[in-house]
Amino acid sequence: xxxxxxxxxxxxxxxxxxxxxxxxxxxxxxxxxxxxxxxxxxxxxxxxxxxxxxxxxxxxxxxxxxxxxxxxxxxxxxxxxxxxxxxxxxxxxxxxxxxxxxxxxxxxxxxxxxxxxxxxxxxxxxxxxxxxxxxxxxxxxxxxxxxxxxxxxxxxxxxxxxxxxxxxxxxxxxxxxxxxxxxxxxxxxxxxxxxxxxxxxxxxxxxxxxxxxxxxxxxxxxxxxxxxxxxxxxxxxxxxxxxxxxxxxxxxxxxxxxxxxxxxxxxxxxxxxxxxxxxxxxxx
Numbered sequence: 001x002x003x004x005x006x007x008x009x010x011x012x013x014x015x016x017x018x019x020x021x022x023x024x025x026x027x028x029x030x031x032x033x034x035x036x037x038x039x040x041x042x043x044x045x046x047x048x049x050x051x052x053x054x055x056x057x058x059x060x061x062x063x064x065x066x067x068x069x070x071x072x073x074x075x076x077x078x079x080x081x082x083x084x085x086x087x088x089x090x091x092x093x094x095x096x097x098x099x100x101x102x103x104x105x106x107x108x109x110x111x112x113x114x115x116x117x118x119x120x121x122x123x124x125x126x127x128x129x130x131x132x133x134x135x136x137x138x139x140x141x142x143x144x145x146x147x148x149x150x151x152x153x154x155x156x157x158x159x160x161x162x163x164x165x166x167x168x169x170x171x172x173x174x175x176x177x178x179x180x181x182x183x184x185x186x187x188x189x190x191x192x193x194x195x196x197x198x199x200x201x202x203x204x205x206x207x208x209x210x211x212x213x214x215x216x217x218x219x220x221x222x223x224x225x226x227x228x229x230x231x232x233x234x235x236x237x238x239x240x241x242x243x244x245x246x247x248x249x250x251x252x253x254x255x256x257x258x259x260x261x262x263x264x265x266x267x268x269x270x271x272x273x274x275x276x277x278x279x280x281x282x283x284x
Contacts, residue, residue: 002051004021005019010032010034012036014033016033017033018031021047029047029048029160030044031047038067039063039067039071040057041054041055041057041074043082047161056071090162097144101134105127105128113154113186117186119189119263124136125185132149132150135185135201137158137164138168145164146162166207166214168207172198179200180227182200184201184261185201187263190274191262194262194266194274194275208228208238212241223247225278225282227278228250228251229252230261234251238251
């Protein structure tokens, strides 16, 4: 059900085993830990979908005190193995990401995705032999932890098994300006072009609060503009980030077109309108 393809016999020895997935049957992008002694317990992870979970055959409320203690100890051991697997895989992906970036070429301004979005290649984005944009995902120390690939048709993929949580991409701007935080590269590029501010791209609404916390810790005295997408998840997560950062929330408002982010606003009403809406909140 979860897309893992273990061997015919699941090895239930309480240690972590890798296995193929339905999406990549020739790679080991699945993992599981199984215990058959009562109560039978299974942890699984599918790196292709970043999905994981734990199954236990019995409800904890039905277990005896001894069984509860055994289950808690088992979960602790599984958690230790799981965390070690995550760290090992994420370190390997970080190395792969840096190697891909080193081998890639400078990004062409004529790239189809950039042309469609109406923005240039900024900062250190690269382009690989398949004409995919490569956007480094960096941690709080500035080290590459993964990368985002964007195909000419706009399909976006992160490296399988890489760490995206807390990762961001920075477009440097005028240090006298506020710092802006947003979800995607094209949105961040439009914000930067409009206001010449430094932009932190968080890659997703779910990651926005985490990146905002990193930026606030680093720049405690700076004004942070939280630039959310105008959709349900974008507004909700941006509101959370703005409250935590004690900074203004800016959601694009459309009068002559439709869209959800500041790149859409750039297209429909121009950079001057992006600048007007951002500066209105900056000075509110």
